[in-house]
Amino acid sequence: MATFTRGFGGRRDDRDDPRIPPGQTLVRDWPVLSAGATPEIDPADWSFSIRTESGLHTWTWDEVHALGVEDVTVDIHCVTHWTKLDMPWRGVPLDRLFDDVETSLDFCTVHSFGGYTTNVPLAELLDGQSWIAFEADGEPLTPEHGGPARLLVPHLYFWKSAKWVRGIVMQADDEPGFWENAGYNMHGDPWKEERYW
Amino acid sequence: MSVPSPEPQAVGLEARPAAAPPAPVRRRPAWHPATVASVAQETPNARRIVLDVPTWPGNDPGQHLDLRLTAEDGYQASRSYSIASAGEGTRVVLAVDRVDGGEVSPFLVDAVEVGDAVEVHGPLGGWFVWLPGRSERPVQLIAGGSGIVPLLPMVTAHAGADDPAPFRLLYAVRSPEDAFFREELDAARGARAPLTVTHVYSRRAPEGSDVPVGRLTRDALERAVLPPDAGALVYVCGSTPFVEQVLRWLGELGHDVSDVRAERFGGA
Numbered sequence: 243m244a245t246f247t248r249g250f251g252g253r254r255d256d257r258d259d260p261r262i263p264p265g266q267t268l269v270r271d272w273p274v275l276s277a278g279a280t281p282e283i284d285p286a287d288w289s290f291s292i293r294t295e296s297g298l299h300t301w302t303w304d305e306v307h308a309l310g311v312e313d314v315t316v317d318i319h320c321v322t323h324w325t326k327l328d329m330p331w332r333g334v335p336l337d338r339l340f341d342d343v344e345t346s347l348d349f350c351t352v353h354s355f356g357g358y359t360t361n362v363p364l365a366e367l368l369d370g371q372s373w374i375a376f377e378a379d380g381e382p383l384t385p386e387h388g389g390p391a392r393l394l395v396p397h398l399y400f401w402k403s404a405k406w407v408r409g410i411v412m413q414a415d416d417e418p419g420f421w422e423n424a425g426y427n428m429h430g431d432p433w434k435e436e437r438y439w
Numbered sequence: 440m441s442v443p444s445p446e447p448q449a450v451g452l453e454a455r456p457a458a459a460p461p462a463p464v465r466r467r468p469a470w471h472p473a474t475v476a477s478v479a480q481e482t483p484n485a486r487r488i489v490l491d492v493p494t495w496p497g498n499d500p501g502q503h504l505d506l507r508l509t510a511e512d513g514y515q516a517s518r519s520y521s522i523a524s525a526g527e528g529t530r531v532v533l534a535v536d537r538v539d540g541g542e543v544s545p546f547l548v549d550a551v552e553v554g555d556a557v558e559v560h561g562p563l564g565g566w567f568v569w570l571p572g573r574s575e576r577p578v579q580l581i582a583g584g585s586g587i588v589p590l591l592p593m594v595t596a597h598a599g600a601d602d603p604a605p606f607r608l609l610y611a612v613r614s615p616e617d618a619f620f621r622e623e624l625d626a627a628r629g630a631r632a633p634l635t636v637t638h639v640y641s642r643r644a645p646e647g648s649d650v651p652v653g654r655l656t657r658d659a660l661e662r663a664v665l666p667p668d669a670g671a672l673v674y675v676c677g678s679t680p681f682v683e684q685v686l687r688w689l690g691e692l693g694h695d696v697s698d699v700r701a702e703r704f705g706g707a
Contacts, residue, residue, distance in 0.1 A: 245472050245556045247508040252516050253542040265507075265517050267542065274679045274703055277566055279686045279696030322519045323505070356697055386683055424565035425468060437505075438468045438563065 259327070261317050263432040266325040272379075273324060274386045277420065281356045281406050285390045290374060291409035294345040301339065303390070306374060309338035314373065316396035318403070319432035330380060331394055333373030340368060347412035351419060352393055355406040359419035361428065362395060362402055364412070371397060374407065399430040399437070466496040468561050470507075475555045476530065482617050485536040485585060486548045487523070492559060497527040500592035501568040501674070504531070504561030508543060518543045521676075521702070522562065523620070525592035531559065534619055536585040567674065567702045569593040571600035576672045579665045580608040581685055583655075583677025587619045589702060590676060595623060598630035606634045607671075609663040611655045611681070614643040637663040655681075657688040667693040676702040 262268060291300040301309075311334055317327045350367060352360050366372070375394040376383060383389030388405025395402045401421045422428050427436040476491040498504075502525075507517040524532035537548040551557075567589060569578060578597070580590045587610055597606050612618045618638065627634055639659060644650040665671040673694065675685050682703045690696040 245509060245558050246511050247557050248552075248555050249550055250508045250510050250516075250546055252508070252510050252514045254514055265515070267516065267518075274683070276701065276703065278701050279690065279699050280683060281697075323517050386679070420566075425563055438560075 261327055262325050263319055264435055265323060265437075266319055266432065267323055269324040269326055272326060272387065273320070273322070275320065275322060275401075276386070276405065277358065278356065280385045282385050283355055283390055283406060288390055288408070290339070290391070290407070292339060292343050293409065293411045294343060295347060295412070296344065299339075299343050306334050306339070306391075307376075309334050311376070312373065314394075316394070318396050318400050321399040321401060321426065321430070321437050325432075329378060331373065331375045332377035333375035333391075333394055335370060336367045336372045336374065337370065339374075340364075345412045347414055349413045349416045351411045351413060351417060352402075352404045352407060353409045353411065354404045355408050357420075358404055358406070360402050360404050361416055361419045361422055362398065363416065366398065367395065371395065375403075397431070399427075399432055401426060402430050466498065466562055468563055469494075469496075470558055470560045471495055473531070473557050473559045475551055475553050475557070477553060478551060481534050481619055482536075484548070484617070485534055485619065488533045488535060488547060488551065490531045490533065490557070490559065492529050492531050495529045495531055495559075496562070498522055498525055498531075498562035499565075499568045499570055500525040500596045501589045502562040502564045503589065504559045504563055506533070506543070506547075507558040507560070508546065509558070516543050517560075519563070521589035523588045523591050525596055534585065534588050567676075567700050569596070569672065569674065571596050571602040571604075574672065575604060577605040577665055577669050578607070579669075579671040579673045580606065581611075581660075581664065581673070581675045581677075582608070583611045583681035583685075584613075584617065585619065586675075586677030586681065586702070586704065588676075590674060591620050591623060593674070594627045594634065598627040598632045598634065600632070601630075602632050604633075605665075606632065607663070607665055608634065608636045609639065609655075609660070610636065611639040611641065611677070613641050615640065615645045639663075655685075657691065660685065660688050661692050664689075667695070673699040674702075675699060677704065679703045 285303045288303050315330050319325045350362050372395040393404045393407045429436050471492045471494045473490040473492040477489040479487045481487040503521045505517050509515045520533050523534050535547045538544045582590050639655045641654045644652050682701050
C-alpha cells in the first residue's frame, strides 16, 4: 500500500498534462547534469564516426550537416525527475547517417569526448527517433549542454542523449555504458519508469 | 581553456571509457518506507532530516536517493537528494536546502515533522563515491553551499577509518551561519586522519577572523586545493554555475579535469 505523507498537498500545477510521465515534474529552465568536467570542443576538430563489422565510417562537421538538418520539437525527460515540454531542437536524424552504413549488429555503444558512453539498441535510434543535435531553443548548444553536438533520443531518459557525442560502436550484444554500469537501467523508458536496475 | 584530450579522429573509439565507475554498486536500489526520526535547523535556509528506514541496505559515502511524498488523494512528487550519512545503519541523514517556489523542498524544510511517513528509493549512484582503503590517492573535496552534503560522509568515513590518504576540503558559503555540518567537520578535523578545511565566505566571515570576504576566485582556489601533480581524486559539488566555474578554473590551473567527479544541483 502506498504511504501517505501527512500534510503534503503538492503544487500539482501542470501535472494533469498527459505528456508528463509518472514521477516527473515540469521545469521551464534546463538543468545541467554531467558526471565530470565539461569539455570544450571546436567544431573544426569535431567529427562523428560509426564503427561496424566492416570498418569505420567518419563524417566531419560539414559532412554531417550536409546530410540534412531538421527542426524538431520534442519533450525531454531526465531521470532526476524533471521534464521539459515542447523543446525546439535542430539536428540531423541518425537515419541519414545509417543510410550509408551496412551492419547486421543490433546494439550501439554511443561514445563521447571525455569518455562517457551509453548503450541504445539500433532499432531505437532509427525511424525518426534520434538526431545528432547542434541547436536547442534556437541557439547553438553550449558546452555544458553537450555542444557542439549531442545525441538526442527524446523517447528515453535523457542520460541516453549523450553530450559531446563523437561516435557509435556497433555490437552484437547490449553492453552497459557509464551510468548503466553505475546503477541505471539498460533501456530507460520514462513511461515505464525504467530508472534503475 | 583546457580541452581534456578530445580525440579529433575516431582513434580509440573502440576503447572502454577512460574513467569507468570505481566499483560496482553493491546494494540493489529499491523503494523503502521511511519515518522522520528527527528534524533540526541546519542553516537559516536548510533543515537536517534524519529518516528511520528499517529496510535500508546501507549506502556508500556520496550516494543519493529519491524521496517520494504522497498526498492523501494519491498525488505523488519525487526528488533526488544526496545522503549526508553512510554505512550499514538504517538511519539515513538528509540536509535539504529550501528552493523558493519549489514543491517538495519547502515542505521538507518548513512542514515535515517527526513521525511523518515518506518513501525513499536507493541507494543510488556508483560514481560520485569515495570509500576508505580503496585508493592511496589524496582527496580534494570542493563544495559550494549545500554541495557539502554528499562530501560530508566521505570526510566522516575517512576520519572513522583512520585512513592515511590526505584529505582537503574547500567549502564556499555565504556566511558562517550558512555553513552545514559545523560540528561534524570540527570533529573530523580533530581526528587522526589528515584533513585540511578551508572556508571561503562570499558575504561575511566569522567575527574576529582575518579571512578575507569575497566570492571564490581562481587564485583562492589555487591556494586552497592540492596541486595538479598531487594526483588527487577530486570531487566537486554545488550549484551548476559553481561547479562549471570550479571545473573551468581547475582546467586552467593544469588539473586533469577529465578525472574530476562532479555533482551539480539543479534548481528543479
